[in-house]
Amino acid sequence: xxxxxxxxxxxxxxxxxxxxxxxxxxxxxxxxxxxxxxxxxxxxxxxxxxxxxxxxxxxxxxxxxxxxxxxxxxxxxxxxxxxxxxxxxxxxxxxxxxxxxxxxxxxxxxxxxxxxxxxxxxxxxxxxxxxxxxxxxxxxxxxxxxxxxxxxxxxxxxxxxxxxxxxxxxxxxxxxxxxxxxxxxxxxxxxxxxxxxxxxxxxxxxxxxxxxxxxxxxxxxxxxxxxxxxxxxxxxxxxxxxxxxxxxxxxxxxxxxxxxxxxxxxxxxxxxxxxxxxxxxxxxxxxxxxxxxxxxxxxxxxxxxxxxxxxxxxxxxxxxxxxxxxxxxxxxxxxxxxxxxxxxxxxxxxxxxxxxxxxxxxxxxxxxxxxxxxxxxxxxxxxxxxxxxxxxxxxxxxxxxxxxxxxxxxxxxxxxxxxxxxxxxxxxxxxxxxxxxxxxxxxxx
Numbered sequence: 001x002x003x004x005x006x007x008x009x010x011x012x013x014x015x016x017x018x019x020x021x022x023x024x025x026x027x028x029x030x031x032x033x034x035x036x037x038x039x040x041x042x043x044x045x046x047x048x049x050x051x052x053x054x055x056x057x058x059x060x061x062x063x064x065x066x067x068x069x070x071x072x073x074x075x076x077x078x079x080x081x082x083x084x085x086x087x088x089x090x091x092x093x094x095x096x097x098x099x100x101x102x103x104x105x106x107x108x109x110x111x112x113x114x115x116x117x118x119x120x121x122x123x124x125x126x127x128x129x130x131x132x133x134x135x136x137x138x139x140x141x142x143x144x145x146x147x148x149x150x151x152x153x154x155x156x157x158x159x160x161x162x163x164x165x166x167x168x169x170x171x172x173x174x175x176x177x178x179x180x181x182x183x184x185x186x187x188x189x190x191x192x193x194x195x196x197x198x199x200x201x202x203x204x205x206x207x208x209x210x211x212x213x214x215x216x217x218x219x220x221x222x223x224x225x226x227x228x229x230x231x232x233x234x235x236x237x238x239x240x241x242x243x244x245x246x247x248x249x250x251x252x253x254x255x256x257x258x259x260x261x262x263x264x265x266x267x268x269x270x271x272x273x274x275x276x277x278x279x280x281x282x283x284x285x286x287x288x289x290x291x292x293x294x295x296x297x298x299x300x301x302x303x304x305x306x307x308x309x310x311x312x313x314x315x316x317x318x319x320x321x322x323x324x325x326x327x328x329x330x331x332x333x334x335x336x337x338x339x340x341x342x343x344x345x346x347x348x349x350x351x352x353x354x355x356x357x358x359x360x361x362x363x364x365x366x367x368x369x370x371x372x373x374x375x376x377x378x379x380x381x382x383x384x385x386x387x388x389x390x391x392x393x394x395x396x397x398x399x400x401x402x403x404x405x406x407x408x409x410x411x412x413x414x415x416x417x418x419x420x421x422x423x424x425x426x427x428x429x430x431x432x433x434x435x436x437x438x439x440x441x442x443x444x445x
Contacts, residue, residue, distance in 0.1 A: 031155050031310070034106055035059075035062045035281075036281060036284075037156065038083055038407060038438075039059075039383075039407065040052075040162075041055065041057050041077070041079060041108070041440055042079065042404055042439060042440050043354065044059055045081070045383055046354050046355065046383040046386075047342035047355065047356030047383055048340055048357055048381040048407065049356070049358065050357070050358060051290065051299050051354070051356065052064070053067065053221075053242045053288035053301055054067060054221075054240060056070040057440075057442060058110030060128065061110070061128045061129060061130050061166045062130065064219040064242050065217060065218075066177050066178030066219040066242065067168070067178070067242065068126040069176040069221075074114060075110075075113075075128075075442060076445065077441070077442045078110075079439060079440030080105075081106040081438040082103060082438075083435070084435045086098060086100075086101050087099055087100040087101070087153045087430075087432040088432050089416075089428045091418065092427075094150075100152075100153060104156075105134065105135050106133065107132065108131070108440070109130070109131055110129060110131070111129060112127070113126070113127055115167075124169060125167060125169045126167055126168045127166075128167070130164050131161075131163045133161060133162075143187070143253055143278055144278065145277070147319065147371045149419075150373065151375050151430070153430075161184075163182070164181070164183070165180060165181060166217065167179060167180070172227075174222060176221050177218075178220075179217070179218055181215060182214070182215045183212050184212070184213045184215065184252075184279070186212075186251075186253075187209070187210040187251075187252070187254070188209050188210075188253075189207065189208045189256070191205070191206050191255070191257040191258070191259075192204070192257070192259075193205070193259055194262065196261070197262075197264060215249035215281075217247075219242060219245075220242065220243050220244075222241050223240050224241065225237035238292045239289070239290075239291055240290050240299075242287075243287050244285070244288075245285050246281070246283065246284040246285075248283045249281045250281065252276065252278070255274040256271070256272070256273050256274075257272045274318050275317065276317050276318060277317055280310055282307045282310065282335075282363070283306040283309060286303040288301030297343065299342060300340055302339055303338040303340065304336070304337055305338065308334065311330070325371075329368070329370055331369045332365040333364060333365055334363050334365045336360070336363050340356065340357070342356030343356075350388060350390070351387065351388055353384070353387075355383060356382075357381065358381040359380055360379050360381060362378050362379075363376070364376035367415065367416045368416070369419075371419065373416075377411045377430055379409050379412060380409070381408070382408050382410075385404055387403045387404075389402075400441065400443060402439075403438075403439065405439075407435075407436040408436075410433060411430070413429055413431045414429070414430050415427065
């Protein structure tokens with residue numbers, strides 16, 4: 001290897017490491033996020049997101065912003081989420097089968113309030129937001145993107161910043177509409193330097209810029225009884241339906257560097273560029289229905305996730321470069337449908353229990369992904385949870401609510417062909433187990 005080529009590799013490493021040092025500590029690459037992989041609040045975790053479109057807490061800003069209208073009171077919610085994951089890939093040439101067991105740990109805060117009093121129309125307008133930060137707030141902008149010769153899971157990793165803000169208002173007789181945005185970051189870094197062959201740099205200049213990217217979420221809810229039987233009871237009482245649409249989103253990083261090497265690479269120097277994405281979320285359309293009885297409810301949803309769009313994103317990703325792979329061997333994704341079903345029941349005046357079930361097909365179509373070696377399987381998701389509401393406290397005017405949720409995800413076995421950087425192939429079987437615990441406290445005002 002020539003000295004100039006060795007320096008090119010060194011310069012690229014320097015550019016990426018220096019530019020991202022101000023942004024992050026190391027994190028696992030991921031095409032999933034808190035909201036779709038596990039659930040935002042304990043109710044979402046416990047019901048496997050089957051009742052999330054009808055959750056009157058602040059997580060509605062992500063799942064169905066129109067449901068912010070379901071409770072006229074303001075709300076302040078704080079919570080934590082801890083996910084223990086054991087992701088496995090069994091291979092005959094490996095000492096062990098665990099390839100990832102790093103936990104995901106989020107701290108969450110959200111608030112909802114009615115801004116209708118700011119206007120003269122006496123019409124309620126609800127504003128809500130929710131934010132989550134990885135590693136209990138210690139990692140705000142962690143980011144990682146890589147290839148692998150041993151296998152890496154597609155959807156399980158760290159997504160340090162989860163942020164949604166939106167609003168909703170009643171429209172007409174039981175029909176409400178809502179709009180929110182998911183905030184992701186597009187980071188850009190530029191490094192210019194003069195260096196010797198030994199890697200000693202002078203006249204360095206580094207600039208890092210992160211701009212927010214806003215992706216839309218739309219939601220509409222219909223309470224059928226209020227819409228068609230506003231003045232009397234009818235068989236439609238208790239029925240609610242909702243439709244939501246989320247545009248695709250992802251975090252991205254672009255690093256550009258220009259290095260002049262004294263006596264080797266003169267001005268204008270060696271230019272290097274890297275562009276990559278993380279935490280991709282597909283375009284999603286969801287339809288949900290629930291029935292509320294006296295102290296209980298049951299409901300479910302069907303969710304379509306259009307993962308095929310990720311193929312184009314990877315085509316522009318310089319780390320996961322698919323242009324260098326023959327068209328027949330490039331990674332491919334399927335659009336998938338996810339069914340979810342859940343129920344909730346009150347236990348007296350102060351307690352409620354809930355549970356949910358979902359089956360999620362893998363969007364990863366190809367089982368041989370040269371260099372990337374992504375692993376992903378179908379999974380069964382089961383959740384249970386408990387709520388406790390304290391109606392009277394010494395200091396607060398409104399009830400205080402505590403929520404706990406537990407979720408288990410069983411990743412089904414699936415066979416893959418692992419291809420290392422030298423082109424050698426090895427058969428592997430991927431599976432895993434995920435345990436999620438979430439808790440929150442909600443204050444009304």
